C-alpha cells in the first residue's frame with residue numbers, strides 16, 4: 001500500500017483505517033495491520049467521499065462586473081449582461097477562468113463537477129474551451145460538460161445547429177431552457193427535441209427547467225413524461241424547477257406521482273435561487289427554491305449545485321459546497337438531524353448519482369481513491385461549522401492540504 005489513513009470517521013460514524021494503493025482504495029477495516037510507505041493519522045476526523053458540484057457555469061465564472069454589474073439582481077438582467085460579455089469570449093479567457101474556478105473547488109473538496117457551457121454563441125468558444133479543460137484536468141478532477149442553449153433552442157435560427165455541433169464535438173449532456181423559449185409551444189417542442197438528440201447521440205440530459213416564479217411554467221411534467229416514454233429515467237436531470245415551489249398543492253401532488261414514475265434527478269441551487277427568485281413579489285416574498293424536502297421524502301434523487309461563482313447572475317460564491325448545503329438546510333427548512341445529513345448526501349453521493357459516476361465514486365474497496373478529510377467529526381458538524389477540508393486525495397494522491405484556522409485567546413480573558 002502507498003498510503004494508510006488511520007482513525008478515519010466515516011459519514012455513518014464508524015472508525016476505520018483506509019489503505020490506498022495504485023490509485024484505488026485497497027482496504028477499509030476497523031484496524032488494519034498492514035503498513036504503508038506513508039501514514040497519516042487523522043485522529044477521528046470525518047473522511048468522506050469528495051464533494052460533487054452538480055451544477056455550475058464555468059464559462060461565466062469570475063466575470064462579475066464585466067462589462068457591468070447586475071443592478072436589478074434578476075435572472076433576466078443577468079442573461080442580458082452575459083449576452084454582451086460573451087461577445088468577447090475567447091478560448092484562453094474561458095480556460096483560464098474555468099481552471100481557476102476548478103482549483104478553488106478542488107481545494108475545498110470538490111472532485112466531480114458538472115458544468116454547463118453556453119452554446120448559443122456562433123463560435124462555440126465556451127464549449128470548446130470547457131471540453132479542452134475537461135481533458136486538461138482529468139488526472140485530478142472529473143468534469144462533465146452540458147451543451148446549454150442559454151438563449152433557447154428556438155430563440156434564434158441556427159441555435160439547433162449549434163446544439164448539434166456541440167454534441168458532435170463531445171458534450172456529455174444535452175441542455176435546455178424551455179421556460180425561456182418564446183412560447184409555451186416552443187418550450188414543449190424544445191424538450192422533445194432534447195430527448196431525440198440525447199437518444200441519437202447517446203448523451204445525458206440536464207435541462208434548466210422552470211427557473212421562474214410563474215406558477216404556470218409547467219415544463220417539468222413534459223420532461224417527466226418524456227423520461228417515462230423514452231425509458232431514459234435516471235439519465236435525465238431537471239435543474240432548478242423553482243416554479244414547483246409556486247404550484248398549487250393539488251397540482252404538485254399529482255405531479256409528484258408522475259415524478260416518482262419518471263425516476264429523474266433534481267438539482268436545486270439554493271444560493272442562487274433564494275436571491276434571483278421572488279424579485280417581482282412584494283410581501284410575502286417567495287423563497288423560489290424547489291420542493292427539496294418533499295422530493296427527498298418521496299425518495300427521489302436530489303443534489304445541490306452552486307450554479308454561479310462571481311458571474312452576471314450572482315456576484316458572490318465561494319466554490320464551497322458546504323455553503324450550498326447550509327443554504328439548503330435553511331431555505332428548505334431541513335433542520336432535523338436526518339434532514340441535515342440528507343443535505344450532506346445531496347453534495348456527495350446524490351450528486352454522484354445525478355452525474356452517473358457511481359462506478360468511480362464512494363468509499364469502497366476497489367473504487368478509485370478519491371476522498372477528503374474534514375475538520376469535523378460528522379456531516380452535521382461539517383455543515384454547521386462550514387468545516388475546513390484539510391486533505392483532498394485524488395486518484396490516490398494527496399492533491400491539496402489546508403490548515404484549519406487556529407484561535408488563541410489571550411491570558412487576560414482566560415476563565
Ligand SMILES: [Zn+2]
Pocket residue numbers: 055056057116208307
Ligand atoms: Zn444554471
